[in-house]
Amino acid sequence: MASTTNFLIALLVVVVMVAGPAMASxxxxxxxxxxxxxxxxxxxxxxxxxxxxxxxxxxxxxxxxxxxxxxxxxxxxxxxxxxxxxxxxxxxxxxxxxxxxxxxxxxxxxxxxxxxxxxxxxxxxxxxxxxxxxxxxxxxxxxxxxPNGKFVASIVAAFAMFVVIMS
The missing domain is CATH 2.60.40.420 (Cupredoxins -  blue copper proteins)
Known part of the structure; x- marks a missing residue:
């Protein structure tokens, strides 16, 4: 179960990092x-x-x-x-x-x-x-x-990475 959670969190991080730069400013x-x-x-x-x-x-x-x-x-x-x-x-x-x-x-x-x-x-x-x-x-x-969309995306990505590392 933990590996599924880690995979989903890692996937979220990738999506946020790819979508973040494409967001309007x-x-x-x-x-x-x-x-x-x-x-x-x-x-x-x-x-x-x-x-x-x-x-x-x-x-x-x-x-x-x-x-x-x-x-x-x-x-x-x-x-x-x-x-x-x-x-x-x-x-x-x-x-x-x-x-x-x-x-x-x-x-x-x-x-x-x-x-x-x-x-x-x-x-x-x-x-x-x-x-x-x-x-x-x-x-x-x-x-x-x-809030600037890119800033929020960066915070979400950082938090997700923290969760992955701490798991």
Whole structure:
């Protein structure tokens, strides 16, 4: 019986280790700084790789900033199109559903001119990635901490390995 349990645990470890890298990533824009003035989003984006299926999460103080999806011209001129509705929850989630260049700006005052804007290049989904989910409403502001799927998979794998070794 113990060898069956050990086999199942080892199989779980292999599945988690193979599936973990293929999971979509959540990118908290600005990391722990969030969406704010006096932050270099160009430099931040240069350290990341974005794929179809990933999510962008914009965290900011509600009513102080917003997030507007823009085209290249609106991004360069910091002038959003009048037909675009800004995201304003302070905890906005954007699903990256297609490859290519994507632009986001803050439409409050002169924030965009002062650097509160983000340009990224979204690559094709990593092989084995799940199909992206359709865009939905932003998560509630109460869900401040959302675990990264790869981190959770790593913890599960480490725990499973511990159980196998201790058996």
């Amino acid at each position: 959540e990118h908290w824009v600005g990391d722990d700084q969030g969406w704010k003035l006096d932050f270099n989003y160009t430099k931040w984006a240069a350290t990341k790789e974005f794929h179809v299926g990933d999510k962008l999460i914009f965290k900011y103080k509600k009513d102080v900033h917003n997030v507007i999806r823009a085209d290249q011209e609106a991004f360069q001129n910091c002038k959003p199109s009048s037909d675009v509705t800004p995201l304003t929850s302070g905890n906005d989630l954007i699903n990256l559903t297609s490859p290519g260049k994507k632009w986001y700006i803050c439409g409050i005052g002169q924030h965009c001119v002062k650097g509160v804007k983000l340009a990224i290049n979204v690559l094709e989904a990593e092989s084995g990635s799940p199909a992206p989910s359709p865009s939905g409403p932003a998560p509630s502001s109460a869900s401040w901490i959302s």
